[in-house]
Amino acid sequence: MRHEILRSLLLVTCISLIYEPAKCQTTDKISDSDGNTYTIKLMPDGNQWMTQDLNVRVDSSWCFADDTANCKIYGRLYTYYSAAEACNTLGNGWHLPSRKDWEVLSDQYGGASNKSKDWGRAAYKALQTGGESGFHATLGGNRELTGGKYERLNAHGFYWTATEIDQKTAWNFNFGAGGKALHCQDGMGKGEGATVRCVRTIAKN
Template sequence: MIEGRILPWTEDLQDEGYPVWTDWEAGQRDVFFLDRDGVVDTTFNITPYDPGNPEDYTYIMNLILDLRNETWGQDTVTDIDGNVYETVQIGEQLWMKENLKVTHYNNGDEIPTGYSNSEWASLSTGAYTVYNDNEINADTYGYLYNWYAIDLETGVCPEGWHVPTDDEWTILSDYLGGSDIAGGKLKECTEGSCPESEYWNSPNMGATNESGFTGLPGGCRWASSGSYLYLGVVGFFWSSTEFSNDDAWYRILNCNYSGIGRTIDYKGYGSSVRCVKDEPEVGTILVPYSTG
């Protein structure tokens, strides 16, 4: 074991002279919260602590966030409209396990909607829609947003959450074994009867939903025509990462593919949105390990 190991989500500040205090009495591994100046604010003892254990990770994060009256491993999160979403921890990320269905930006402004096909195709500002203009679809699949809506600083995700970057999507798929197989682990299926699904068209290839992400095939609204396509077949999920003035990165889950696709397309597409929890801005946490 490495003495003075720093938790993986923090900046490495193990410079010479940095204050590290250790106490191996009773085999305890002492966790310290330090502010930006290296001053110890609070000391917690965890016995034992395993940084690779999601339960231990959640426990540590909650100890940290208690100092800010926040919660890391929360079971639900609520948007500005009052919609409540279940969450799931996958690796060191906390994700919504439902598609976003908010109708207001976080500053309270309404997100425009109600566009005809031709109007949608000509948009270069934020908007949302519901598949086939049928509000019943929003109950299951959430709304479809163009990229302009998720790019605004006002934000569409609940406070403390954000639309994942392209890199954050990659972290997710890498944790689940790589893009060739991660899709199946992310796709919804009927518990006990996978890959069967009430929502995905057959064959729902490779679907196990073992991650708990519960990815759904919400389809899309085409950028060039405003047409609705692929409900039950494909789930399109935006990233916040721009590729060019016209295009942005997103991810694709497909009933005929066990992987997760990564590609770019026009910002005018209407696609689903999943939110991921912000990493807290806290001081460094040092976890001393006994070397013997």
């Protein structure tokens, strides 16, 4: 009887691990060409994500307000094209996440405002620094295309996606501190500066 109970418990444990990927999250490290080290994590969407903002130097990337201290906290701000280039420098399949990548990740925590019942508030809370996900998104602001003006530090965290809308704009995911909500937004000019996370797709068996 005791052996039967143990076998049953083992079966339940195995099934739980299969159907609850959040319990199987693992962490590791990766370094860029500047020697910066980032924690990476296997997230519930099944892919590896950086849990810190990218800070590798490439052309058309900046520290907020041109202050290197901000790069240490929020990473660098990249244009659409330099964002893709910067992720690619990590090699080994690391790339700029698509809109779909961001959607699938945020869906694990309730979804962005366009898909959720709570206007993206649960996803904002979970994916922000200190949230249950361990993703640690920040509010790094942005750099405007016109005049190179820096704005919205600690008010918004704009994260590039690789998904284009047209020749001039692309999708981004915006962590808005005012409403404490995560939004999937269109219309960000490709020459603007925004924050970057890189992702590595894990092959599904």
